[in-house]
Amino acid sequence: MRFDEFDLAYDVLDALDAMHFEECTPIQEKAIGAILERHDMIACAQTGTGKTAAYLLPIISLINDGGFPADAINCIVMVPTHELAQQIDRQMEGFSYYVPVSSLAIHGGNDGKEFARQQRGLKMGADIVIATPGRLLAHMKMGYVDLSRVSFFVLDEADRMLDMGFSDDILQIAKQLPKERQTLLFSATMPPKIQKLAKTILNKPVEVKIAVSKPSENIDQSAIVCHEGQKSDVLKYLFKTYHSKRVIVFAASKLKVKDLSREMRRAGWKTGEMHSDLDQAEREKVMLDFKSGRIDILVATDIVARGIDIDDITMVVNFDVPREAEDYVHRIGRTARAGMDGKAVTLVSGRDQQRFGFIEDFLGAEVRKEKLPESFGEMPEYKPKSARGGDRSRRRQGNGRRRGDKAKPRRQREPQSDAAAQPQAAEQPQTADAQAKQPKRSRRKFHRRPKKSSSEAAEKQD
Numbered sequence: 153m154r155f156d157e158f159d160l161a162y163d164v165l166d167a168l169d170a171m172h173f174e175e176c177t178p179i180q181e182k183a184i185g186a187i188l189e190r191h192d193m194i195a196c197a198q199t200g201t202g203k204t205a206a207y208l209l210p211i212i213s214l215i216n217d218g219g220f221p222a223d224a225i226n227c228i229v230m231v232p233t234h235e236l237a238q239q240i241d242r243q244m245e246g247f248s249y250y251v252p253v254s255s256l257a258i259h260g261g262n263d264g265k266e267f268a269r270q271q272r273g274l275k276m277g278a279d280i281v282i283a284t285p286g287r288l289l290a291h292m293k294m295g296y297v298d299l300s301r302v303s304f305f306v307l308d309e310a311d312r313m314l315d316m317g318f319s320d321d322i323l324q325i326a327k328q329l330p331k332e333r334q335t336l337l338f339s340a341t342m343p344p345k346i347q348k349l350a351k352t353i354l355n356k357p358v359e360v361k362i363a364v365s366k367p368s369e370n371i372d373q374s375a376i377v378c379h380e381g382q383k384s385d386v387l388k389y390l391f392k393t394y395h396s397k398r399v400i401v402f403a404a405s406k407l408k409v410k411d412l413s414r415e416m417r418r419a420g421w422k423t424g425e426m427h428s429d430l431d432q433a434e435r436e437k438v439m440l441d442f443k444s445g446r447i448d449i450l451v452a453t454d455i456v457a458r459g460i461d462i463d464d465i466t467m468v469v470n471f472d473v474p475r476e477a478e479d480y481v482h483r484i485g486r487t488a489r490a491g492m493d494g495k496a497v498t499l500v501s502g503r504d505q506q507r508f509g510f511i512e513d514f515l516g517a518e519v520r521k522e523k524l525p526e527s528f529g530e531m532p533e534y535k536p537k538s539a540r541g542g543d544r545s546r547r548r549q550g551n552g553r554r555r556g557d558k559a560k561p562r563r564q565r566e567p568q569s570d571a572a573a574q575p576q577a578a579e580q581p582q583t584a585d586a587q588a589k590q591p592k593r594s595r596r597k598f599h600r601r602p603k604k605s606s607s608e609a610a611e612k613q614d
Contacts, residue, residue: 153181159188161213163250168209171246177202182360184210190334192357194350198340198478201362204240204308207336208247208280211304215279216251220303227280227304228288228329230322232312233455234259234432235439240282240308258283258291260432271296285313285321292328299328305353310339311346312454316428319349326353340478366515367481370488372495374520375508377534380501383471384415386524390497391421395467397448402483404472406453412471413451426452457482467495473504477514497522502532509536 153176155168168174176184179197186193187210197203211227220226231237241257248255256278258270274281274297281288291297305326307313313322335354339346342361350357367373378386387401403409406427413425424438424447441447443462450456451471457479465487474480480498487494498519500508512518521534 155180155209158184158210159213160184160209161216161251163216164209164213164247167247167249167251170249173205177206179203179360179362180206180209182362183207186358186360187211187334187336188214192335192354193360194337194339194354194357195360195362196339196342197360197362198365198481201365203338204243205247207306207308207338208240208244211280211306212244212248212251212253214304215253220279221277221301224277224301225274225279225281225297225299226302227306228299228302228325229280229282229306229308230285230288230313230318230325231282231308232284232316232318234284234435235455236309237282237284244280244282253279255280255282258287260284260287260290285318285325288325289321292325299325300330302329303333305329305333305335307335307337307339310337310349311341311343314345314349319345322349323352340482341476365481367484367496368488368494370491370493371484372493373484373498374496374522375498375500376522376524377500377505377531378524378528379532380503382528383499383501384412385528386499387412387416387469387471388419389524389528390467390469391449394495394497396421397445398464398466399449399469400456400465400467400483400486401449401451401469401471402457402474403451403453408472409451409453416449416451422446422448424450426450426456428453428455454479454483457486462486463490464492465489465494467497470496470498473498473500473508473511475507477511480511480514500534505534505536505538512536 154174155176156165179195179201180203183193183195183203183206187207195203195206197206207229214220215226229240231240237257237259241255244255256270256273258274258281270287270291271294274291277298288297292299307322313319335357337346337350337354337357376386391399401412403412406429409425409427413423416423424442426435426438430438438447438450442450454474468484468487470480470483474483484494484496487496498508508519524531
């Protein structure tokens with residue numbers, strides 16, 4: 153379907169024509185018409201499907217048609233990260249090039265001048281405000297933000313915002329909005345917490361669901377099954393064997409990102425890190441260094457999986473298996489962009505085998521397992537359908553547990569000589585009957601001790 157088949161403002165269509173946008177993506181085809189008809193909407197679509205244009209184009213067109221105050225905020229777009237707020241604001245510049253619709257990005261990590269500029273824009277009433285929840289609340293608490301005339305409330309990447317703990321902030325902002333408004337919720341996944349939020353803030357929404365697309369065929373996907381304690385060495389092996397430049401390594405937590413980045417730098421790799429503890433200026437510097445080649449390897453949380461557009465990534469490594477199949481697609485989708493080839497490797501430890509099995513089920517095919525050199529030793533067996541997923545082998549083999557590479561046989565007690573036994577007998581003389589009864593008392597005391605319930609154990613632990 154073409155954009156000019158919708159009832160969009162002519163000036164908006166002119167902007168799309170100048171940008172060489174002609175055909176709609178599936179999410180745009182299903183969403184634009186419903187938004188123009190002023191329905192609330194809950195849409196499930198992954199990053200990269202064109203969902204930003206799916207809600208911005210109809211909102212810009214409606215505001216351009218008139219009937220909305222010129223001195224008030226008409227639309228609030230909530231996003232999880234500074235980077236995504238900036239990216240959407242840049243897209244706004246193109247879509248609204250020929251129409252008198254203003255936009256303002258509100259996010260943290262900037263200096264006093266930028267804060268003052270945001271303050272002026274909020275007081276004057278920018279048409280569309282793209283904001284992170286925490287920074288918008290900071291402005292609201294200062295008393296000059298009027299949300300009483302907002303007509304559109306958009307939650308972009310709602311699942312990511314809830315994962316980052318913004319649920320209370322979103323509800324607090326929503327309470328300041330008029331009840332008569334149009335609310336649009338976009339999310340890559342639809343877990344129960346998103347459905348609960350939708351019931352709270354949406355009114356009879358239209359539901360749009362676009363199936364998560366499979367990864368590009370240009371991505372060479374593989375996995376390495378290893379023990380958790382071997383992952384760092386496996387990562388260095390990948391850098392030496394395949395690519396050591398233009399690489400993104402995804403880890404599960406910001407603490408692990410910091411530790412891993414530090415370890416890679418000590419090993420001589422030009423490494424940077426990206427996580428939520430960095431302020432905006434630090435994030436921008438890291439991304440600039442990565443894009444310019446001053447950093448070869450970027451270790452990051454999922455903050456880089458969405459909203460970051462870099463075309464020449466050679467390899468993506470999942471140091472930890474992502475929680476959801478959609479997150480796996482987002483992560484490895486950072487490589488093989490713009491028609492280029494790319495490589496994606498996932499390190500699968502015993503505890504993550506079952507989760508990676510779910511990802512393979514989603515992909516509809518088993519991901520190729522790479523073999524490591526014999527110097528790494530014996531690797532765990534891949535059994536994703538097992539409840540433990542390979543943890544039994546981890547117990548027997550070294551994984552930072554300091555138990556040794558193999559289970560050691562229990563030492564047999566050697567019989568003592570009479571000479572060695574004599575001093576002990578002299579110190580603690582016992583009759584034959586006492587010696588016979590002693591083991592029984594020990595066994596009875598251990599085996600017949602009443603077993604505590606889980607609740608009693610928990611109380612004792614507390």
